[in-house]
Amino acid sequence: LINxxxxxxxxxxxxQKTELQKQQQEIVKLNQKLNNQQAVINQQKTELANLSATTENQQKQIDSLKTATSQNEQNIQAIANDLGTKIKQTETAAKDGISKLDKDVNTNRLYWIIxxxxxxxxxxxxxxxLGKRIATSKTDVETQIKNTKKSLEEESIKLDSKLIEVLDTQLKLKQEEKKVVSTTSTADVDHSLALKVADEIVRIHKNLQQMDVNTKGLKQLSASVKRIQDNFASNGYELVEMLGKEYNEGMKVIANFITSEDIETGKQIITRIIKPQVNYKNEMIQSAQIEVSVGE
Structure with missing residues (x-):
């Protein structure tokens, strides 16, 4: 029996030893996967830096267009001034001609009239x-500005889409890391990535509201933001919606107050979200910073 x-x-x-070895092999595979994902993130950061440089070049082009527009306006004003002087000179010459016609009506009247x-x-x-030329020049400048604005908005959408992809990847990596660490560690949860994601979601939403609905890539970016919000929520985080709601003194927020004639007197409405309120598992981990419009 003892044997x-x-x-x-x-x-x-x-x-038990065999099972332990299998778990160690799984951990090694997960670490390799994390290292590969980190390499991808570093590559995407490099791409974002290149896109930022492209945006700076676009801004320089806009500044150059503004300078050219200002120069055109100065040239147009100079032409207008010169034309006004010529018209005055013409009127003066006409008056002189009329005076001479009075002296010699019989011989020169017809010629001076002509x-x-x-x-x-x-x-x-x-x-x-000159008016036609001014109108044409103005239309060309406005068209250039409009096209440049559209190009910048499309470039901004591309940058935000890349950023959303990077943040989504980081959230997934964070989720994988939690699965690995949660079995062996009881350390406090690091919310820094989630708070960064929340700030970027609010910023992108604000930009989307200011863009033309027909801007190229707008729908795709909106879908990407919706996807990362769902991922954000699946990790236990919540973005508290405050925009357009009435402000009350009991809110745990940092509020900046401005007066507004568009709001009913005595009303206090939240009209801008500077930093959103973020909850984690129904507990606030970041208080909101907002702008409140007060009716006069």
Whole structure:
């Protein structure tokens, strides 16, 4: 009986040792996977840096366009001033001509009338041509600005989409890390990544509201934001919606107050979210920073 017990004990110990070795191999595989994901994240950070450089170049082009627009406005103003001087000179010449016509009505009346009419006609034609040129130049500048704005919005959407992908990847890695660490550690949860994700979600939502609905990539970015919000919620986090709601003194927020004529007197409405309130498992881990409009 003792021999049987010893054999059973030995077999059980070997099985436990085998199971432990399998778990260690799984942990090694997970660590390799984490290292691979970190390499991907570093590559995406490099791509974001390149995109930021592209955005700076776009901003320089906008500044150059603004400078060109300002120069065009100065040139147009100079032309207008010159035309005004010529018109005044024409009027002066016409008055002088009328005075001379009074002295020699019989011989020169017809010629001076013709000259005056021709001068006024020429001035009108010049004024019309200049106005047309000014309108055309203004339209071209507005078109350039509009196209540049559209290009910048599309570039911003691309950058935000890349950022959403990076944050989504980091959230997934964080979730995998929790699964590995939770079995061996009881350390406090690090919320820094979640808070960063929350701030970026609020910022992107604000940008989306200011863009044209027909902007290229807008729908895809909205879908990506919705996806990362779902991932955000699945990790136990909640973004508290405050925009457009009435403010009360009991709220645990940092509030900046501004007066507004568009709100009913005495009302206090939250009109801007600077930093959102974030809850984790129904407990607040970040208080909101908001802007409240007070009706006059």
């Amino acid at each position: 049987i017990i010893l054999c059973a004990t030995t077999i059980f110990a070997q099985e 000259a005056t009419l021709a001068t006024l006609l020429l001035g009108g034609v010049l004024y019309w041509l």
